[in-house]
Amino acid sequence: MQNGCRHRNLAEFTKIGLIHSPSGRLLTSETFQGSLNVSGVSLKRKQVWTLYTQPDKPDAFLLQNHLGNFLSADNNGNVTLVTTEPGCEERFLIHFDPNASGEIALQSEKHGFYLQWTGTEMRCFSKEPVWWGMRLAMHPQIHLRSVHRSCFIRSAKKDSELRAVTKMPCSPKFLIWLQQLPLPSARGLAAPACTKQDVARLSRVALRTQSGRFLCANGSLTDSIDKATLFSVSFKPNASQVVLFQDENGDYLTVGGGGVLKVKVGSKEPRREEFFSIETPSIHVRLWAFNNKFACNKHGLTFSTTMEETEDHKSTIYQLEYVGGRGLDTSAIANATTTPAADGAALTFPFDGSEDAATYITSGLWRLRSQDGRLWQLPPTGCAQLAPKDCTEHTTFDILYVSSYEEQAAGEGKPHRNNAGGIVLRTPEGMPVCAKTLGAIGVSERPIDAAWKPVPAEVLHMVTLVNRTSIACYSILACGFLAPAIGRRTGGECGADCANTNPEQWFLRHLVAGTVQLFAKQNERWFILNATSQGNVTLVPSTTGPEEGGAGGDNAGTEFAICMACDKHALFRSVLPLGGHTQPGFLCANLQGGVKVDVSGTITPGCIWHI
Incomplete structure (x- = not known):
């Protein structure tokens, strides 16, 4: 997972909210004065806690609030937020309810006491576990991967089961939604309290397919949420960052025969088939050029396939992979949203060339991967091709988003503005990728500089997220x-x-x-x-x-x-x-x-x- 923290050597694990029982309110870190309370009724900025791990101490978590400060507990049980480099008093062990309710207890690693709300303040002085409900604050749409099999999970058998099948997710059937029951609406301070069972139910998670069906403990899929579709989530801070799912009886969700996901009755101790990882969903795209042909690698890498032919060709779909580097730093942008002043904090938005014709946004370095796992290779001379496996030379490029450009359709004497815009692929040497007249893909000889304006052969069109409905x-x-x-x-x-x-x-x-x-x-x-x-x-x-x-x-x-x-x-x-x-x-x-x-x-x- 990406490191979005200003401190070095911290790895982001996930984001959560903590539900107090019996109030049903969320642990809240106020923006001003840094106070802590349990007043939150929805999972907004002040109720989100980011869990980090340290590589040299992977068995404990650091909890960071929306202002970048870390939860800390001293030997007197005082709980504060610190802005300094986190140390031993900022590390907490997370214990999961052995009854698989979905609740957690947070224990100070150094002092051994548990985090609690006394009714007036946060303390860390309880000798017994104090259970909190856990809300996931991550994006709900994910890929789920079996760690042991190194295969992704997809809906199968006409959307009647989930199965671990392949190492590369390539269709909407691989998209899983993590869904929790909505928090009860609370009006005023006299909102009814939640029972321990209510908090546990709000902590559990359902696995929903892209078509809206929910996984049951017995491995079948159903159209609605009930107790058989709700699983507790647990995880351990280690190198693999695995998550585990348990049903209401405490049995673990596993990958069984034929790769089918179902609960293994009597599995009270997790084994390797029960380990899963949560992955950011892949981005699959199609690209077409000014000749109205789509990129295809069926017979070499060319713009040669018509729109009618794309439905039958997996060779026209490519996985767009983010490498990083230049462009918008979205981690910095996310970290900038810590105060109300962030709403007016402008970030870099370059306009190159003339104001209306050559406007583009840079978005860092990317790669394109075919369905057989090979990368697009864009050499400085000659034609583009799919690189041999494990070859990464000349495989990265910038994506420049062009908001509009001048084009001239066949038979038209006057150019017109295309407001749908397009993209330009720029090599690390600063040259645009272009489509040749007969469909070959190559690198243009026109460098992208202050005087550059894209011509139609350099503007490509990307149909994004074709694997997501x-x-x-x-x-x-x-x-x-x-x-x-x-x-x-x-x-x-x-x-x-x-x-x-x-x-x-x-x-x-x-x-x-x-x-x-x-x-x-x-x-x-x-x-x-x-x-x-x-x-x-x-x-x-x-x-x-x-x-x-x-x-x-x-x-x-x-x-x-x-x-x-x-x-x-x-x-x-x-x-x-x-x-x-x-x-x-x-x-x-x-x-x-x-x-x-x-x-x-x-x-x-x-x-x-x-x-």
């Missing part, structure tokens, strides 16, 4: 999921905001231009996300769903280009020109959860979405 969009600033706004309805339309901490499933319609439309289902009706010319964001009714073409939102206001900033964060650029601005407009959230399309020309933390 739906996503959840989490604002790292508002700490909420993009969702239809409750109570904000005008006529048939409704608003959108990020005030919801429960994930909203947005269904994707992939358009050939490389853009997407986002659909939400409300009361059996489809709505489509729409940007207005004033920059407002609404949901408008659609007569068709995401899998159908045609009407129901066929306008530029409903089209968004996904600009991947890293393997998990993205920008959503509206294709609709807003208010006469030539600068691109990005879907942007504010601290209060409001959403608009921002055309200021700067990237703020509100523009970054975890998908």
